[in-house]
Amino acid sequence: MESVTKNRQSLESLRTMVERGFGPQQVPEGDGFATELTDGFFNALYQIRLADGKEVVLKIAPPAGVPVLTHEHDMMRNEIAAMDLVRRESSVPVPELFHVDLSREVCDADYFFMELVDATCFGIAADAGRLPPHVVEAGFEHLGSLNRDLNAIVGTHFGQLRGPGFGTWREAATTMFRTVLADGVRAAVDLGWDPDVVLKAFEDHADVLDDVIEPRLVEVDLWAKNSMMRDGRIVAIIDHERAMFGDPLMEAGLTGLDLPSFPDPAPFMRGFGLAALDDSQRTRRHLYTLWLAVTMLVETTYRQQSPQQYRWACEQLDIAMGLLGRTT
Template sequence: MESITKNRQPAEKLRAMVSRAYGPHQLPADSGQWFSELSHGLFNAVYRIRLRSGKQVVLKVAPAPEVEVMTYERGTMATELTALQLIAEHTKVPVPAVHFADRTHELCDADYFFMSYVEADNLNAVRNKLTQAQIDAYDLALGSITRELNSLHGELFGPLTGPGETTWRATFLRMIEELLGDGERRDVDLGCAYDRIRAILSAHADSLDEVTEPHFVAWDLWPGNCMVRDGEIVAIVDHERAFYGDPLMEFGFAGHELSAFGDPAVFLSGYGHTSLRPGERVRRRLYNLHLLIVQIIETEYRQHQDTGQYDWAREHLRTAVHLFDEPIR
């Protein structure tokens, strides 16, 4: 999908970045197709580059500084680099290896980094070609991977790079208030009143106090960020939205309270958390509000020409809001 946040670079700039990262001896030949843009990402510009040695690597470039992004998207490349380091050093979850990162803005107007290229398929791109048994196997594995990531602990709630807060209630309420502020600043129509969302948060904020330990939360861990080969998930990519918080915010749990996100049963089995207590269900309903509002508001900031995502999320936000009128059974 097209987005104004994608900070595309000309070939000569890419060559300079390659030289800084790998040395002049790895500069690709001037002729030939030595780079191509990878289109699965929705936020950063991402390139596959073939070095002179023939080795393929991936370059990821953050949005240009003059492009306004949502509040939680500021500094996301630093978050991703921190997340990749934590995952690589403290888990067995497969992630690309970071080769070089440059935040000086000397060659490029934004942060960028190089990492290993994973020869595999994007799970979301091939999902409609799979049998149900294959899909279930991947969902089971994704549940297990998510649980392992959530086993990482932080000292405070909030961004991986800080600053943090001592309570999850304060962190989540700040996150969603920043989000609502982003929407109000651009006059984004959510399909329901902003004050209605705030009233729901106020009425159910006590449920957030059940979360007392900060866990690593990938948050954006959906099939579109899974690379698969020969029936296995061989890499998890795009970690720029990770934070320390409540594991129930992971995408795999979303369908438990809103069927539009799919049946979570196999994921839950892989995770080892097959049922949610009443307080957990309330929190998941709050997290679905957050997720859907993100999906609505980002279409304005990224200036999507296709209204499909906006329309879908707006419709289901109304459903998610109405759920708070129903008791938890």
């Protein structure tokens, strides 16, 4: 995917990063050692072949001068913290980190090298029709089970892992929702709705957020495309940068409950251990769908995405507002 946030580097810069991470003996010769991985929306990714033939993945945060949403500042550091937390406190498989450089000396952004997982991206393979239906269904069920295990990790505050922390989920969620709306106003994003009306729709139902009393690790961005599959099983979870402590009901695998353009959530829910939602849970899920829809719509301007993506995001926001009793 194309995005102005992708911080592409010259071969010379990539060689310097390799030398910092693995030493001069691993700096590759020639020009064919780096292949850009283009499926992501935000960071630059390269598959790097070291001098000894070992393959690794290099992930680079956006350039310093490119505008990003407020919660996306230093987001790679949040991902590093999340990967460390998952590795320490769960058995959920995540790639090994080999080298982290936060100095911003080689380029104007954080970067890290991590393990190249020898597996297929589950979501891409499923969308391309390369997997039989029973494997896709089992994959979503397994993803739900892994997501449930991640949610078992309990934090000491609500909000982003590295802070700022909040004492209640209602305060954390409302603050973060207000912030993404403000990001949209700052970039003059036309939501198709008055931002104050969108905020009121959220806040009019925010009392249900008080039902969340324990801050659980929430991946937020755990779509099928952020999981790797081998022999019909998920063998790694990637892209932990948006993880926070909050309500597991905001996980991506449940989005299809509200938005029909997303995958059927039934197999995910089986693995997740969720049968039916009560009134509070249903309203909370609607709030998270609204939050996601606003974020996707605001991102179209910040990422300089296509008019088609903007129109699609507008449709999702209209649906989300309707779920909360607002109609155009």
